[in-house]
Amino acid sequence: MKTKLKQYIKNIFKAFGVEIHKSGYSNSSPYALGYISAKETIDVSSKSGLSVGDYLETIWDQKDNRYIIIDELNKFGIFNINIKNICEIGTGAGLYAEKTAELCQPVRYESYEPDKDWAEWLTKKYNIISHDADGKSLSCTQTSSIDLVLAHGVFVYLPFLLTYRYFQEIVRVTNDEGYAVFDILSEECFDDNTLKSWVDSEQMFPCFLSEDYIIEFFTKHRFSLIGEFFNHKFNVGKSKYLIFKKESSLT
Numbered sequence: 535m536k537t538k539l540k541q542y543i544k545n546i547f548k549a550f551g552v553e554i555h556k557s558g559y560s561n562s563s564p565y566a567l568g569y570i571s572a573k574e575t576i577d578v579s580s581k582s583g584l585s586v587g588d589y590l591e592t593i594w595d596q597k598d599n600r601y602i603i604i605d606e607l608n609k610f611g612i613f614n615i616n617i618k619n620i621c622e623i624g625t626g627a628g629l630y631a632e633k634t635a636e637l638c639q640p641v642r643y644e645s646y647e648p649d650k651d652w653a654e655w656l657t658k659k660y661n662i663i664s665h666d667a668d669g670k671s672l673s674c675t676q677t678s679s680i681d682l683v684l685a686h687g688v689f690v691y692l693p694f695l696l697t698y699r700y701f702q703e704i705v706r707v708t709n710d711e712g713y714a715v716f717d718i719l720s721e722e723c724f725d726d727n728t729l730k731s732w733v734d735s736e737q738m739f740p741c742f743l744s745e746d747y748i749i750e751f752f753t754k755h756r757f758s759l760i761g762e763f764f765n766h767k768f769n770v771g772k773s774k775y776l777i778f779k780k781e782s783s784l785t
């Protein structure tokens with residue numbers, strides 16, 4: 535019975551690439567949720583002759599989705615030469631980091647990835663600065679130092695108060711005229727059909743967030759919503775991307 539339950543819980547997380555590990559568990563924080571094993575993923579993708587990104591998109595049936603998302607984000611002008619310092623939360627296997635760095639050519643790309651094996655790999659592969667991630671803050675990042683904060687597929691599964699702590703940190707670290715970009719699972723992501731697909735999938739990780747609440751929060755802190763769009767290939771449903779720009783304190 536116990537084994538069956540364990541397998542059931544594993545399956546719930548696996549379809550999203552979120553796996554619970556015992557062996558190879560390398561999270562540095564009690565607040566971190568599980569993710570696929572870096573060692574296994576890197577090993578299997580290299581044997582398959584695919585890059586880690588291509589390999590993961592293939593097994594998740596999401597081919598080229600990261601490029602679709604990057605193209606959508608690019609329409610809002612967020613990847614530009616003024617982006618010198620980037621900070622990504624929950625960078626994972628770096629699916630978005632590679633293209634983001636290529637487009638912005640930043641001076642500094644910081645990352646808070648609590649899985650130590652992935653964090654190490656990101657540094658080796660993409661020359662990213664992997665900070666010690668406590669799973670709830672951006673404590674190694676200076677106030678008003680970041681031009682672009684990113685979190686892909688992270689606030690869709692963190693408990694609300696962890697997400698809220700990160701929101702406070704995003705407000706703190708974002709420079710004037712900098713951007714904050716992340717996706718959420720909001721009201722619009724749970725229409726009847728999509729909700730049925732989630733229930734049928736038996737996954738339990740989705741964390742609902744109110745878009746109005748988030749807009750109000752960021753607006754209160756001098757950010758304006760400059761764009762939004764859906765990721766139509768988010769697992770069995772869709773997630774919603776929000777793009778905020780911090781106004782200058784001088785205006």
Ligand SMILES: C[S@@+](CC[C@H](N)C(=O)[O-])C[C@H]1O[C@@H](n2cnc3c(N)ncnc32)[C@H](O)[C@@H]1O
Nearest residue numbers: 565566567569624625626629649669686687688
């Ligand atoms: C579903 S994955 C998304 C990975 C990557 N952003 C992408 O879109 O391919 C969620 C990521 O968040 C990380 N994570 C889990 N708990 C976290 C926390 N408390 N703070 C920051 N990142 C966390 C996981 O290790 C994993 O890399």
